[in-house]
Amino acid sequence: MTTSHSPTTAVPPEEPTAPAGVSASEMEANDQAATAPAPRGRRTGDVVLSLEHVSLSFGGVKALTDISFDVREHEIRAIIGPNGAGKSSMLNVINGVYAPQKGRIVFRGRPFTKMHPHQVARMGVGRTFQNLALFKGMSVLDNLMTGRNLKMHSGILAQMIRIGPAEHEEIAHREVVERIIDFLEIQAYRKTPVGRLPYGLQKRVDLGRALATEPSLLLLDEPMAGMNVEEKQDMSRFILDVNDEFGTTIVLIEHDMGVVMDISDRVVVLDYGRKIGDGPPDEVRSNPEVISAYLGVGH
Ligand SMILES: Nc1ncnc2c1ncn2[C@@H]1O[C@H](COP(=O)(O)OP(=O)(O)O)[C@@H](O)[C@H]1O
Numbered sequence: 001m002t003t004s005h006s007p008t009t010a011v012p013p014e015e016p017t018a019p020a021g022v023s024a025s026e027m028e029a030n031d032q033a034a035t036a037p038a039p040r041g042r043r044t045g046d047v048v049l050s051l052e053h054v055s056l057s058f059g060g061v062k063a064l065t066d067i068s069f070d071v072r073e074h075e076i077r078a079i080i081g082p083n084g085a086g087k088s089s090m091l092n093v094i095n096g097v098y099a100p101q102k103g104r105i106v107f108r109g110r111p112f113t114k115m116h117p118h119q120v121a122r123m124g125v126g127r128t129f130q131n132l133a134l135f136k137g138m139s140v141l142d143n144l145m146t147g148r149n150l151k152m153h154s155g156i157l158a159q160m161i162r163i164g165p166a167e168h169e170e171i172a173h174r175e176v177v178e179r180i181i182d183f184l185e186i187q188a189y190r191k192t193p194v195g196r197l198p199y200g201l202q203k204r205v206d207l208g209r210a211l212a213t214e215p216s217l218l219l220l221d222e223p224m225a226g227m228n229v230e231e232k233q234d235m236s237r238f239i240l241d242v243n244d245e246f247g248t249t250i251v252l253i254e255h256d257m258g259v260v261m262d263i264s265d266r267v268v269v270l271d272y273g274r275k276i277g278d279g280p281p282d283e284v285r286s287n288p289e290v291i292s293a294y295l296g297v298g299h
């Protein structure tokens with residue numbers, strides 16, 4: 001099942017294939033043979049998102065320094081790195097929360113440096129946050145409906161279903177949300193205030209809220225932080241299912257290296273705002289610089 005991504009190698013000339021050959025580290029000694037690294041056998045396509053020499057600083061703090069990075073259609077792209085490495089800042093630059101001082105972002109052929117988060121969302125970029133962005137007093141259903149605000153009056157669904165405006169639009173939005181509720185297996189909690197749910201389920205609802213915007217690119221900021229093993233397995237499966245069933249391209253910040261190895265196609269490694277590794281999971285984890293900066297610490 002591990003058909004490598006070689007069909008797409010024509011795409012990104014700027015992708016520096018990290019110092020290969022310097023592997024043979026103890027870390028990869030114990031598992032799979034050195035065959036093609038792509039863990040899922042997904043077929044990824046053209047580059048849909050790229051960061052080109054992006055730098056972002058807050059006063060004297062350099063959150064990102066000269067970061068170039070790309071994401072291909074249908075890919076699950078992981079971002080790893082120690083706390084404070086600039087991972088969340090990277091997502092914030094992509095979805096318009098911060099404007100980089102240098103460089104630019106190109107999404108589906110459209111370059112920008114400064115764009116309002118709503119505009120980015122309208123282009124099809126969905127997002128979950130490291131700290132949940134849910135309305136705790138509101139029900140699961142209502143929280144997911146907030147994800148539809150963006151789509152109100154967009155009319156695409158209404159046109160498809162051939163119904164009139166206003167209240168009928170509401171029904172159409174509810175149908176989308178109900179489908180997401182079924183998909184995420186949270187039917188039993190539809191009417192429950194989000195704040196009363198266990199943390200793992202709240203994270204799932206946050207994923208649902210992002211899915212309700214029907215993104216073509218989904219940015220997930222530590223969707224499994226604070227979860228136990230079983231919750232992580234569930235979340236990993238949902239992420240894979242979103243990718244498979246909706247065809248959504250996913251950028252994922254995650255600390256659990258097991259999860260990253262299992263579900264991602266390519267991994268970028270940040271350290272102090274700089275990119276120190278970029279490639280398939282197996283390659284990245286045998287990169288000595290990555291091991292000493294990150295993997296060696298607590299993993
Ligand atoms: N809004 C902000 N104002 C000032 N400094 C910030 C802000 N956001 C992030 N930083 C700083 O930028 C660096 C990178 O942060 P962040 O992107 O949150 O890292 P990560 O998500 O990898 O933990 C850190 O030093 C952090 O303190």
Ligand SMILES: [Mg+2]
Nearest residue numbers: 087088089130
């Ligand atoms: Mg962060």
